[in-house]
Amino acid sequence: MEVIIPFSIKSPKTRLKPALSANERKRFAKSMLSDVLTALAETDASPTILATGPVDCDAPVVIDQRDLDTAITDQLADSSFPVAIVMADLPLVTPTALERLFEPDADIVLAPGRGGGTNAIVVRHPEFRVDYHGISIRDHRTIAKNVDAEVGEIDSLRLSTDIDEPQDFAEVLLHSNGAANEWLTSAGFELAADGRVTVERQ
Amino acid sequence: MEVIIPFSIKSPKTRLKPALSANERKRFAKSMLSDVLTALAETDASPTILATGPVDCDAPVVIDQRDLDTAITDQLADSSFPVAIVMADLPLVTPTALERLFEPDADIVLAPGRGGGTNAIVVRHPEFRVDYHGISIRDHRTIAKNVDAEVGEIDSLRLSTDIDEPQDFAEVLLHSNGAANEWLTSAGFELAADGRVTVERQ
Secondary structure, eight states, X not given: OEXXXXXXXXXXXXXXXXXXXXXXXXXXXHHHHHHHHHHHHTTTOEEEEEEXXXXXXXXXXXXXXXXXXXXXXHHHHHOOSSEEEEOSOOTTOOHHHHHXXXXXXXXXXXXXXXXXXXXXXXXXXXXXXXXXSSSHHHHHHXXXXXXXXXXXXXXXXHHHOXXXXXXXXXHXXXXXXXXXXXXXXXTTXXXXXXXXXXXXXX | OEEEEEEOOSSOOGGGTTTOOHHHHHHHHHHHHHHHHHHHHTTTOEEEEEESSOOOSSSOEEEOXXXXXXXXXXXXXXXXXXXXXXXXXXXXXXXXXXXXXXXOOOSEEXXXXXXXOEEEEEEOOTTXXXXXXSSHHHHHHHHHHHTTOOEEEOOOHHHHOOOOSGGGHHHHHHHOOSHHHHHHHXXXXXXXXXXXXXXXXX
């Protein structure tokens, strides 16, 4: 399956500012992308990075500096179905979770992200359009319904866990042992428990 | 499968204090329990509520006022395997998600909660003990390893989503249409989007 992975190189992961410097955020974002590509490599997917500028990584890169929705819509128009869009900030993702995403034969398959996002989509319907602004999972359900597309949803913690805020680091440390975990650990982050689980930087 | 559902009646869901009064927290906790029981009713499970006091609900109730770990350990000792422990604050849970939990034949099956919790466990090993304090998913993995139990984990957003903080309400409004959704909606909560998804009370 063709897989498009959007990746912003300019100022990625701004909500991690309380924990990481601009350079650290770039390096951490790259480590998460690397985890996604590693998991995809064990499936039959053909990934393409859809980036806002050059990225040094082990996959073809298409550069498009327009807004995300426009860039993806253009990629969808050039693709043969099925085609998937998978976010780059999913370091918990595994080949098994991706295979669950690729498996259903529905016109549209959605993997919700925590907080109303849409972390992965498989598209088999020519009229479907993406809209990543606002409460995107709700909007994607509506868009699919409006074009009479049959919708499947994937119930996956791993696909739902995008790393947006420092408290999300705990999920990486608990449920992944890839590049993002390694980067966070080498940057001094470790789990801490004071009633609820958080992370501390040493 | 026998299913134990721990339920605190005294001061449930204290981390919802910023959004709900004490009475509201009790009613909301009951609505979430009701959603869990409704989903279990469509499986072959036999639920028992393990409560700190009387609960008016559609299932047998065992009252035990000791701490959670002690009360569950006692229940496990009286149970025949397999037996499951499922948290009461999982309003996104569906019969399908529960069947995925019950399916693997591993000695111990864990469903991680967001933030290091353990939202459901299936036990088929007599030496396993629970420990819900601290980073419980990590501790449960260790306890299982120390008794040479084979461990399976369930990758489920629905099982991972316990409702602890007001921002979790968005998940209920987006991914469930049961009693907890109805309660939140009648209490005036609705989705709001300002960059990230939150809820507002009208």
